[in-house]
Structure formats: C-alpha cells, structure tokens
Amino acid sequence: MTTVISVENISKAYRLGVISGGTLKEDVSRWWARLQGKADPNLKIGEEHHARKMGQQFWALKDVSFDVKEGEVLGIVGRNGAGKSTLLKILSQVTTPTSGQIKIMGRIASLLEVGTGFHPDLTGRENVFLNGAILGMTKAEIRSKFDEIVAFSGIEEFIDTPVKRYSSGMYVRLAFAVAAHLEPEILIIDEVLAVGDAEFQKKCLGKMKDVAGHGRTVLFVSHNLSAVRTLCSSCIWVDSGSIRGSGPTSQVLDNYQRSSTSEVDASEAVLLEDPNKQFQVLKARVTKSSGELCSEFLCDEEISLELFCQVRQLVPGLYGYLQISRRDGIAVLESDSFDPGTNPVDGLSCGEYTFTVTLPARSLSPGDYVADFSFASPMGLSGHTVDNPGEILSFSVSDPNSRRGNNRRGFFGTLLAWKVSPYSPVLRTIVTETDVPIPVESRPNTSRGVNS
Amino acid sequence: MSENIRIDVPKDKSVGEGVWTTIISPHRGWLDWRLDQLWRYRDLVSLFVWRDFVSAYKQTLLGPAWHIIQPLLTTLTFTVIFGRVAKLSTDGVSPFMFYLVGTICWTYFSSNLSKISNTFISNAHLLGKVYFHRLAIPISVAVSNLITFGIQLGIFGVCFLFQHFRGGNIHLSGWIFCTPILLLMLAGYGLGGGIIVSALTTRYRDLANLVSFGITLAMYGTPVIYPSSSVPEKFHWVIRLNPLSPVFEGFRLAFLGVGDVNAAQLAVSFGMMVVVITVGLMLFTHVERTFMDTV
Numbered sequence: 001m002t003t004v005i006s007v008e009n010i011s012k013a014y015r016l017g018v019i020s021g022g023t024l025k026e027d028v029s030r031w032w033a034r035l036q037g038k039a040d041p042n043l044k045i046g047e048e049h050h051a052r053k054m055g056q057q058f059w060a061l062k063d064v065s066f067d068v069k070e071g072e073v074l075g076i077v078g079r080n081g082a083g084k085s086t087l088l089k090i091l092s093q094v095t096t097p098t099s100g101q102i103k104i105m106g107r108i109a110s111l112l113e114v115g116t117g118f119h120p121d122l123t124g125r126e127n128v129f130l131n132g133a134i135l136g137m138t139k140a141e142i143r144s145k146f147d148e149i150v151a152f153s154g155i156e157e158f159i160d161t162p163v164k165r166y167s168s169g170m171y172v173r174l175a176f177a178v179a180a181h182l183e184p185e186i187l188i189i190d191e192v193l194a195v196g197d198a199e200f201q202k203k204c205l206g207k208m209k210d211v212a213g214h215g216r217t218v219l220f221v222s223h224n225l226s227a228v229r230t231l232c233s234s235c236i237w238v239d240s241g242s243i244r245g246s247g248p249t250s251q252v253l254d255n256y257q258r259s260s261t262s263e264v265d266a267s268e269a270v271l272l273e274d275p276n277k278q279f280q281v282l283k284a285r286v287t288k289s290s291g292e293l294c295s296e297f298l299c300d301e302e303i304s305l306e307l308f309c310q311v312r313q314l315v316p317g318l319y320g321y322l323q324i325s326r327r328d329g330i331a332v333l334e335s336d337s338f339d340p341g342t343n344p345v346d347g348l349s350c351g352e353y354t355f356t357v358t359l360p361a362r363s364l365s366p367g368d369y370v371a372d373f374s375f376a377s378p379m380g381l382s383g384h385t386v387d388n389p390g391e392i393l394s395f396s397v398s399d400p401n402s403r404r405g406n407n408r409r410g411f412f413g414t415l416l417a418w419k420v421s422p423y424s425p426v427l428r429t430i431v432t433e434t435d436v437p438i439p440v441e442s443r444p445n446t447s448r449g450v451n452s
Numbered sequence: 453m454s455e456n457i458r459i460d461v462p463k464d465k466s467v468g469e470g471v472w473t474t475i476i477s478p479h480r481g482w483l484d485w486r487l488d489q490l491w492r493y494r495d496l497v498s499l500f501v502w503r504d505f506v507s508a509y510k511q512t513l514l515g516p517a518w519h520i521i522q523p524l525l526t527t528l529t530f531t532v533i534f535g536r537v538a539k540l541s542t543d544g545v546s547p548f549m550f551y552l553v554g555t556i557c558w559t560y561f562s563s564n565l566s567k568i569s570n571t572f573i574s575n576a577h578l579l580g581k582v583y584f585h586r587l588a589i590p591i592s593v594a595v596s597n598l599i600t601f602g603i604q605l606g607i608f609g610v611c612f613l614f615q616h617f618r619g620g621n622i623h624l625s626g627w628i629f630c631t632p633i634l635l636l637m638l639a640g641y642g643l644g645g646g647i648i649v650s651a652l653t654t655r656y657r658d659l660a661n662l663v664s665f666g667i668t669l670a671m672y673g674t675p676v677i678y679p680s681s682s683v684p685e686k687f688h689w690v691i692r693l694n695p696l697s698p699v700f701e702g703f704r705l706a707f708l709g710v711g712d713v714n715a716a717q718l719a720v721s722f723g724m725m726v727v728v729i730t731v732g733l734m735l736f737t738h739v740e741r742t743f744m745d746t747v
Contacts, residue, residue: 006472014745089744093476093583096741102476112581119503121510130503133496134582162510 002105004186004217005068005091010100012061012086060086061097062241068186068219073212075232075249076221077256083241084221088112088190091219106185106217109136113190115175120164124155124174127163131178145181152207153177173200180207186217205230225253226329257327267295269392278315279375281389283308286371289358299399299413303359305371311348315386317377320345322357327368332411333359345375365413366399366406480741482734486585493588500592505599519603523559527552534677541682543710546620550708552608554676557703560601561642561696562667567593568646569663572654572743579744586740590650594643601635608707627706633718634702637725641696644728651735654743675700680712695724 061083068074078084089095091102092110117134118127128149132142142149150156153173155166163171189208205227212218212231222228228235228249235252237245245252267286274280288294289302297303305322320337335357337345345355371393375386399405399413509515527548534540535547542550568590572579575589615622653659673694675683680691680701691697698717705711 089580090476092581093474094580095744096480097476097478099478101478102474103472104474104476105472108474110582116581117578119507121507122503126503126506130499133499134578134584136582136584137495139495139499 001069001071003067004070004105005219006103007064007066007068007091008101008103010061010064010087010090010097010102011059012083012090012095013057013059013098015057059241061090063100064238064241064243065100066236066243066246068217070217071215072234073218073220073232075228075235075252076219076238077223077225077228077235077253078238078244082238084238085112085190087238088188088219088221091188104186107136108186108188109182109184110188111135111179111182111190112188114172114179118163118171118175121162123162124150124159124166128159128174128178131175132181135179135182136184137182141183149177149181152180152203169200176200176204180204180211184216186219187211188219190221224329225257229253229328253328267293267393267395269389271389271392275312277387278313279309279311279318280387281307281309281373281375281392284373284389284392286393286395295395297395297397298401299364299366299397300361300401302361303364303395303397305357305359305373305393307355307373309353309355311350311353314347314349315377315379316347317379318345318348318375318386319343319377320355321374321376323372324359324364324369325372327370332364332369362413362415364397365408365410366397368394368396370394480737482738485587485733485737487587490585490587490591493585496584497588497592497595500588501596501599504592504596516603519600520607523552523555523604523607526555526559530555530677540678543679543681543704543708545622545704545708545710546615549608549611549615549620549622550679550704551677552611553704553707554700556601556604556608557638557700558671558674558676559604560597561638562671563597563600564594564639564642565646565649566663566667567597568643569649569653569660571647571650572739573650573657573660576744587647587736590643590647593646594639597642598635598639612707623709624707625705625709627702627711630702630718631706633722634699634706637699637718637722640725640729641699644725644730644732647732647736648728651732651739654739654746670696679704679710695721697721 064083064087076084076087086095088110089112090097091104091108092112094110094112115131117131119130122130125146128146129139129142133139150159153170153176155170155174158166158170163174166174208218208220208231218231220228220232232249234247235245235249236243237252237256245255269284271280271282271284273282285293285306286295287304287306288297289304291304307320322333322335323331324333325331337343337355370391372391373393374388374390376384377386378384397413399408402408402415505516509518512518514521530551531547534551535542571586571589571593579586612622612624649659649663671677673690674696675691680688680697683691698713698721701711701713702718703711705713
C-alpha cells in the first residue's frame with residue numbers, strides 16, 4: 001500500500017496574549033530597538049527573557065508524525081483542545097506548521113464545517129454551485145452531480161428558494177449533500193456528522209461508509225466514538241498536542257475511553273435558567289431509592305433519575321424522552337413518558353414539578369452509563385424541541401454479588417431463572433405417539449438458580 | 453516550485469520521494485506565488501464574480517439598474533458642484549462628459565482598492581475553513597468590478613452619441629486603442645494596492661480605517677475631476693509624482709480627445725504598477741500562510 005500522507009514532526013506554536021500589540025507604533029519601536037541591540041521597550045520589566053522565548057508560546061502540536069496509507073480510513077480522537085483541529089487545519093492548508101513537513105499525494109479536500117461559503121441571499125441551487133466550487137469541484141462536476149445532490153438532500157421543492165428561508169435542518173442537509181458528493185482522493189472530515197436529526201445522521205453515516213468503501217483515503221475527526229468505531233479501521237489518539245496512541249481502532253478507543261471515564265461524572269446537574277423556555281429542566285439528580293444522591297450503584301439497587309422542572313407556560317402535547325447509553329455511545333435503553341400508558345407530563349399547568357424515572361434493580365449490566373433527557377412537543381412554540389438538557393447525568397453500575405459479577409457482558413444485568421426438571425422419556429413418547437393423556441405429576445421442586 | 457506541479461501517479465507503482473503533489477512546510481519563499489495553481493480555481497473565481505453580482509441586488513427594487521444610476525448621480529453632483537458652483541476647468545469639454553469619464557474610471561480603481569483591502573478580514577470565516585488559492589478572492593473582485601465598469605462604459609457610449617449628434621465638442625482619439633492597457637494599469641493599481649493593504653491589515657487593523665479616507669484624498673490628488681493642465685505650476689510635481697495621473701489623462705485623451713499625457717509617462721506609470729503588484733504579491737504570499745492565527 002502506498003503512503004499518501006506523510007506527516008513528519010509537525011509542531012505548531014501559537015503566541016499567547018495580544019498579538020503584536022495591535023499598533024504599528026509598538027512594532028516599529030520594537031523593531032528599532034532590536035536593530036540597536038536593546039531590549040524590547042514594550043515589555044514590562046522582568047519580562048525580557050520570557051517574551052520572545054518559550055514563555056509566551058503555546059504548543060498546540062508538538063512533534064507529531066504519522067503516515068496514512070492509500071484507502072485507509074483513519075479516525076482522530078482526543079479531548080477538546082487536544083490539538084485535533086489544529087492538525088486538520090494544517091493538513092487542509094488553512095494555516096502552516098511552525099516546524100516539520102507534510103507530504104501529500106493526490107487531490108485533497110477538507111470538510112471542516114458544512115455549508116462553508118453559503119450565501120444567505122442565494123437560492124439552494126446557486127449555493128450548491130458556489131459551495132461545490134469552494135470545496136474544490138469544477139462547475140462541470142457539480143452540474144453532472146447536481147440531481148444526485150438535490151435528491152440526497154431531500155429538499156427538491158425548495159431548491160429555488162433563498163437559503164436564508166430554510167430551516168436549520170434543511171440548510172444542513174443541503175450543505176452535507178454537497179460535501180458528500182465531493183470526490184477527492186483524500187478527504188478530511190471534522191465533526192460534520194454532528195448535524196441534522198437522527199435519521200439524517202444515519203444517512204450521512206451510510207454515505208460516509210460508502211465513501212470509505214470506495215478506496216478513498218479519509219481522515220475523520222469526531223467525538224462520536226461509535227461513528228469512529230464503525231467507520232475507521234485505525235485510529236490516532238491526540239492528547240495535549242502529541243500522539244498518545246495509534247493503531248487498530250478498537251484498541252486505541254478502549255485506551256482512550258479508559259482514560260476519560262472519570263471525566264463526565266455527574267450524579268447531579270444544575271442547568272442555567274432560560275426564562276424564554278416554556279418548560280425547562282432546572283436540576284437533575286441520580287439517587288438511590290432512599291433519595292440519597294449516588295453515582296455508583298450496585299446492580300441490585302434501584303436507580304432513580306429525578307428531574308426538577310419548571311413549567312412557565314402550559315405546553316400542550318409535552319412529552320419526555322430518556323436515553324441511557326453506554327460510555328462508548330451505544331444506546332442501551334430508551335423510554336418516553338408515554339410508557340406508563342397515559343402521558344403524565346402532558347398538559348401540566350404552570351408550576352414546579354419533580355419527575356422521577358426509576359430503573360428496576362438488575363436492569364443494566366455492570367458498566368458506565370450516561371442518561372440523556374429531552375422534552376418535546378409537536379405543538380411547541382419554537383419547533384419540536386421544548387427543552388433539551390442532553391447528557392446531563394451519568395452513573396456506574398457494578399455487580400459484586402453475582403458469580404459472573406463485573407465480567408457480565410451484554411446490556412442486561414437481569415438474573416435469569418434456570419429451571420431444572422427430571423427428564424422423563426415415557427412422558428414424551430406417550431404424548432407424541434398416543435393420544436391418551438396421562439396425568440402429569442406435580443412439578444419437580446428441584447429448580448434453583450445457578451448462582452443462588 | 454517543483455512541489456506545486458501536479459503529477460498523476462500510476463496507482464500501482466511503488467513511489468519514492470519527489471512524486472508528492474503537495475508539500476506543506478513552515479517556510480515559503482517571498483516569490484513563491486503559485487500562480488499556476490490559480491488556474492485550477494478559475495471556476496471558483498467565476499462563481500465568486502457571479503455571487504457578488506447576483507447577491508448585491510437581491511431584494512432591491514431597481515436591481516442591476518443601480519450600476520447605471522450610481523455613476524449618473526455622482527456625475528450630476530460633480531457637474532453641479534465642481535462645474536457650476538466651483539467652475540473648475542474641464543479642458544473645454546462638456547462638464548458632464550468630463551466628470552462621467554472621471555467617475556467611471558475612479559470608481560473602478562477605488563472600489564477595487566477598498567474591497568480588496570478587506571480580503572482577509574471579511575473572508576476570515578471562509579479562509580479559516582477551506583483552502584483554495586487566496587488570490588481567487590481579489591481577482592474575482594477585480595473581475596466583478598470590471599463588469600460594472602463595462603456597463604458604465606455603455607452609459608458613456610450612449611451619452612457620447614447623444615452629445616455627438618447634438619454637435620458637442622467631443623471626439624474619440626487614436627488613443628482609444630490604448631484602452632486595454634489603461635484598463636490593465638487601473639486594475640493593476642487597484643489590485644496591487646488592495647493586496648498590500650489587505651496583507652498589512654491582518655496585523656494592523658488601523659489601516660482599514662485609513663483606506664477609505666486615503667481613497668477620498670487620493671481622488672483630489674489625481675486629475676479625476678480636473679484636468680492636469682488646470683493645476684497651478686507650483687503643484688505640478690504632485691500630479692507628476694502621482695503614477696495614476698497618466699492613466700486618467702490617458703482615458704480622457706482616448707474618450708474625450710483632450711488630455712495631457714505622453715507615451716513615456718505611461719511607460720513609467722506602467723513600470724510603477726508592476727512594482728506595486730510585485731510588492732503586493734510578496735506581502736500577500738507572506739501573510740497568507742499564517743494570517744488565520746492572527747486575524
């Protein structure tokens with residue numbers, strides 16, 4: 001396999017503080033002083049040694065090297081501020097490295113955001129051409145793919161409407177559709193999947209899988225680890241400006257997740273009040289059945305998720321939605337307020353309420369979980385979503401008591417009954433071969449759980 | 453420059469050094485302009501031009517008619533203020549035609565200069581996300597202004613014919629064949645000056661404020677609303693030093709048959725324009741690499 005991108009010892013330093021002081025006078029006096037061999041007159045006393053040297057610099061990337069082979073789909077993960085975006089910016093030639101060199105073979109296109117260069121006054125059709133050209137397509141290429149792009153976006157009816165009249169969803173769909181039809185040899189993608197509704201995200205992911213399947217080289221940066229897991233064959237983990245791990249995706253991601261588990265540890269969350277919302281979750285907690293705040297549960301305990309909410313204005317049709325997912329982003333359990341049969345959240349009058357959702361003991365397998373809440377109504381004032389606090393709570397479940405304990409895989413922690421009864425060949429033959437019913441003996445009382 | 457040339461590599465061949473299509477490195481020469489790459493972005497330039505043209509008049513009542521109304525209004529104002537009130541000399545030509553030529557040419561120069569000066573600042577959101585040859589933006593500005601210039605030249609043509617049949621004292625001269633060169637120089641000064649300022653404004657925002665003021669001042673220092681022949685002897689050096697003077701005198705000589713310019717002056721001015729463009733490209737290339745970190 002040919003190496004198509006070779007990154008060699010890339011470093012990038014940013015100067016901290018106010019760049020150049022902003023005025024010509026200071027720069028000139030600094031330059032003049034340098035010519036005469038004097039100290040910088042604009043520095044405070046005692047600053048001389050630091051200013052021009054290391055002290056004022058921040059290394060966003062330090063000595064990063066890696067190779068990307070042709071057709072490889074490489075994931076880049078890391079926390080916010082780890083240097084992923086800087087790396088992508090350098091690869092996209094938006095900025096240059098401070099030292100080091102990158103060699104690239106083939107046409108490269110980068111998608112650091114969707115809809116770059118969209119002009120609000122122009123129509124969808126016009127913007128497809130403009131955006132396509134900005135991303136590096138020729139007019140002829142765009143023309144030949146135009147119908148495909150429009151079909152993918154699913155907004156055929158509005159293609160001749162100015163994009164400023166689009167809903168944000170439509171805007172993003174069209175923008176992604178253009179980007180998805182780029183055909184460079186190397187594609188750099190940053191977080192574009194974090195757009196649109198769930199259905200469209202699925203479509204995007206499918207399209208990306210397509211792209212990756214066609215032997216295209218793709219560099220993919222995302223916080224959506226399950227997307228990285230499905231798309232990428234190998235991964236790089238960037239941490240504070242240098243590469244902390246690289247190799248097969250599953251191995252790198254496991255290490256990455258292990259290091260970041262302790263980060264989102266919230267058994268209680270307080271949300272900023274927004275008086276414009278008709279309905280809002282103000283506070284959320286994870287508690288034991290006794291009402292005690294807790295973030296580490298045993299499988300045998302009930303887990304209660306409590307929300308303190310304020311209804312400022314009656315919202316007809318209001319319902320709640322809860323998703324519990326594992327730390328790697330895989331959804332384990334979904335629930336909504338229609339689950340009890342009638343929706344208790346609908347039609348609440350103004351006031352404050354506590355909603356409690358209880359997970360019965362032994363429903364989840366041991367592991368770390370995140371709870372994601374949102375409230376919506378088909379009749380909400382500002383679109384479908386009424387309040388979307390998102391992933392506000394997290395907790396862990398462990399299982400020290402059962403024999404399989406914390407090694408139990410899968411989604412459930414439920415202990416199943418294993419029943420045993422004596423095998424009776426006579427009974428079976430008679431039932432299948434004759435029609436004479438034979439009274440069945442009372443059930444054997446030998447059943448017992450393996451673990452009990 | 454070898455790294456800029458795109459080489460199609462057969463996919464199955466094992467490759468070594470020297471076939472890389474792009475090399476990203478921290479340093480780039482002052483003269484490494486990569487103008488050959490610019491050709492690849494010709495579609496982008498044409499779409500930028502088209503965007504500027506179309507979007508400028510969306511949701512306006514009169515639409516592209518503003519291209520015609522604007523210079524006519526300016527010319528009328530000049531005719532009243534400088535012609536009627538201040539009674540400036542117009543070399544014996546109808547003041548309206550005199551100011552019309554001046555306005556059209558000056559508008560082309562000044563709108564290029566002021567818009568290109570903002571290349572980096574006003575396109576930061578775009579330049580921070582995608583790479584394309586950065587010169588595509590200034591060039592597209594110059595081209596879309598050229599279209600406006602063309603339309604306005606059409607108005608001049610109509611006015612010229614009207615005046616001509618009424619027996620006005622105007623006639624085209626043989627210099628009309630120099631129009632492409634004059635236009636090139638006008639565009640060159642606007643583009644070169646614009647990219648110099650745009651490169652400097654990434655560091656010194658102060659300059660942006662200075663530009664609009666400077667353009668107004670420059671108009672009075674250039675024979676736009678007066679002929680250089682009417683300038684008092686002791687200020688002649690200002691006109692002589694101003695490299696734009698021969699261009700404007702040349703335009704008037706071509707379109708109105710009056711003007712004070714010779715080939716030598718034009719040649720010197722042309723040389724100056726080449727210098728301005730070169731300095732502009734050097735600064736632009738230097739700043740382009742890292743401006744995202746400072747804007």
